[in-house]
Amino acid sequence: MLENRRFVIIIFFALVGLIYLLRLFYLQVLDESYSIESSSNSIKRVIEIPFRGQIYDRTGKLIVYNTPVYDLLVTPYKARVDDTLRFCQVLGIERRDFDSLMAAASAYSRMKPSLFLRQLSKEDFASIQDIMVDYSGFEFAKSSLRTYTAPTLANTLGYVSEITRSQLEKQEEPYYRQSDYIGQSGIEKIYENELRGKRGTKFVMQNVNGVYKGPWKSGELDTMAVAGENLYTGIDLEVQQYADSLMVNKVGSVVAIEPKTGRIISIVSAPTYDPNILASRYFSKNFAALVRNPYKPLFNRPVMASYRPGSTFKLIQALIGLQEGVITPGSGFTHANCPMNCHNHPATGSVALGVMHSCNPYFYNVFRRLIYKNNIQNTFKASAVGLDNWHDRISKFGIGQRLGIDLPSEYKGNLPNKKYYDRFYGEYRWKFSNIYSLSIGEGELLITPLKMANVAAIIANRGYFYTPHVIHGIGDKKTVNPDFLVRHETGVDAHNFEPVIEGMIGAVEGGTARRSKVEGITIAGKTGTSQNKKGDDSSIFIAFAPVDDPKIAIAVFVEYAGAGGSAAAPIANLVIEKYLTRKITNKALEERMLKADFMSKVILPGQKKPVPVDTTKKKPVPVKTNILNKPVAVNP
Amino acid sequence: MAENKPITKNIDWIVVLIYIACLGIGWVNIYAAVYNPEVQTSMFDSSNNAGKQLMWIGTAAILIVCILVIDYKFYETFSFIIYAVVILLLIMVLFAGSNINGSRSWIKIGAFSLQPAEFSKLAVSLAISKYLSDPAISLTRKLKDYYPIMGIIALPAFLILLSNETGSMLVFASFAIVLYREGMPGFIPAIGMVMAALLIITLLFVKWYIAAAIIVIAGLVIWLMPVMTRRRGGLWATIIVAFVMIGIVFGVDFFMNNVLQKHQRGRIMVLLDPDSDPRGIGWNVIQSKIAIGSGGFTGKGFLQGTQTKFDFVPEQSTDFIFCTVGEEHGFAGTAVVVILFISLISRLVILAERQRSRFARVYGYCVAGIIFFHFMINIGMTIGLMPVIGIPLPFFSYGGSSLWSFSILLFVFLKIDAQRPFTLSRG
Incomplete structure (x- = not known):
């Protein structure tokens, strides 16, 4: 009897053995959670973040590069800080910050290192490196910081910052991880995929205390980090900074385009800020200050701000009129029978003169003919047909369309068509008399400075344009986005441009913009005065030069600065001269424009009249990365 | 009656070969566990645990020769005396023992330390076998026959508990297997x-x-x-x-x-949920599972283990030696070890069953039970199936006392088994 118990015993032994074998098979072969990549803590997967691509100007000067910086990481369970006071002093933080940083790190993980202080400069790192040896649980990680050679182009370049929670969740491929950097606006955002490069992965061995013990498998599985692609812009840094200086104490934009290519030479959004302040460890404080600033320095005016084109729109009206054949270069109109006022000027017996003197009744009549086409049997129907035909013509100039510039949030603008007015008035319940303010660029028309610069480029090219773009070369091979090589025709014949250009030359030589003419350069330009609901008008000027071989087409918008000739035209012509000759002949004009201050006239959204300005006169103070410096806010 | 045939003819070579295989694999893995890529020392260098283990293996070989030379009747005759000596040592260690890792259970002789608790397994096995060799004793019918057995087990168990070696004490549970075989309901x-x-x-x-x-x-x-x-x-x-x-x-x-004391409670709770205290008691279990789990099917290769090398797994060369096998040799390696143990234990049961004397059979079951219990607890704890109880893996773990005691335990039985053809059946 009892002998049979040996079988029970052997079966019991074998059963335990079998259970262990199954368990081992599960742990070692089936269960992936213990595989090297996911769980092994002796082999650490180190992600190497490559340098972002650098950005160059048209002459090969660096605009954006990277500075190596050091992030300070803390592993809470290892951290030992005996004299908090000295520690805080060394790092230039306050006791409060120390406590909250430690709490945040502990909340994330007590075992894993988390970020304690970001972006210490090389100098700071050198000065505290030795002292930090006294405190266990802290380590440095190398990273890099965007650095800008000049305090300009802030909105165009955009900024790079830590990826947000919603961005993390929205990404289609799981590329970014928490605390990764990503381009948030401007070029940095649009060209994120090109700029970010390719991350490298290194497998390194470490012991239980996290001490580096060499590469794993001699680096067989490692991949190298590949730096991001460099970007080549058409920006002329010297001209850009000159335009910046002219736009100090003004709200508005300057956009200059090379007409033959569509490359942007200069793009100013005023007021601006030094992009370096958003590439520092004080990002959040500085960013908050920029957001609070009532003049919205983060608003990229050249592509996002909407204005009425004012008289600059008359150029397009004249071009369409000539192309449609409703006028000839010699057509003349008087002020009679026109509901619009005009200023005193000689009779406008030709298109050129109409443009030169910016005669309102002249373009009232041109537009009337464009709409009615001499067919006034049924004015309602004629208006409807005429407007849509006109709309199609104008659209070709990029009005009411997105041009497709390589900057985010481009504003589409507004170009009304039949449908648009039908919604207000009902079908065939409106006619020319309801919409005639369009003839001089007022009414429901909305454009951006970029669009008007593009119109200047179209006229300079006598009929076509290339999509304005900031980046014309990506990487060493300088690859071009093929969209930027497509020549867009406007459907207006080259010969129809001549009378208009003649009028534009007249405007600069002896017309509305005569006070800002430049000796030795023939500039063709057109002023515009865009009405604001409250306060002064905004000053607009579009131009190109030289007339025979245009190298630059420009649009300048200065908000609340009055007539086009008073602020926009001088600034535009100074920029043109600077670009073409690299020197300024009319020093008095330059001096006047540098000093001009229109901030006091600006009416902020939600206000009825201009408020006295003081704070925005101070330019944002770039933060020196000296560690002992307190964060510097833009508007104290 | 004893015909003096050479012991090499009658000894059970299967067990001997498994024993040698275990020692060999164990020694290689101890070397891997203490291997430091920065300060490389040879396997034979007595400054590291592998070198020391080699010395222990050598001395164990000498012991084995002694055991095989001594007359087999010695063990049965002197079993109670051996028991008494070990009990004396256990009492001595309470007063004169050195404190290592919180337990006063070591006797220091020169540079080496011995742990009498390790030898109590041999003593209790011999004593129980001797007691049960009396044919009048019946575990099926008489309750009072259990009292001496309980006494034999309880005395050293109590002394070991006093010296704070709970793990070694729990090993006495393995005698349940013998008692079951001998008639315990x-x-x-x-x-x-x-x-x-x-x-x-x-x-x-x-x-x-x-x-x-x-x-x-x-x-x-x-x-x-x-x-x-x-x-x-x-x-x-x-x-x-x-x-x-x-x-x-x-x-x-x-x-x-x-x-239960707090750390004992913790060990049981950790078995149920290692993540309940990942840095404390759970650490051992989690790290050991990671080490074994990261080995995959074929392992990372000899000396290529990283979890075990960089001090993630505690007690790597002693109680957690199995992790090194798992990490460097994968499932292939761990399966070999498990199969070796089950083969050894099963072979011991078969050998025990063919004994003619009850003393020999009981002793054989004691050896099989003790080795099995160590195997079950030690490997079970490294793979998270058993609570963390610090007892060594027989023949694998680094340590002189355990290697000696298991070798003696095993070879005393092999010696008795080798004399089997010349023993009269008494039970």
């Missing part, structure tokens, strides 16, 4: 297992749910029971068993919170 180990199961269930679930489940099961049992059984007292027996079980469930709760 099957319900006793069954109750033991049910108790253990209830203990774990109690820790995992809410007490009242378990009580309800027990009542439901008892009801089902009564309902399904043949009418005759029910009338003959099956009804009341089931009800009583159910109530006792519910009592245990509530008792366990009390036991866990009021009787």
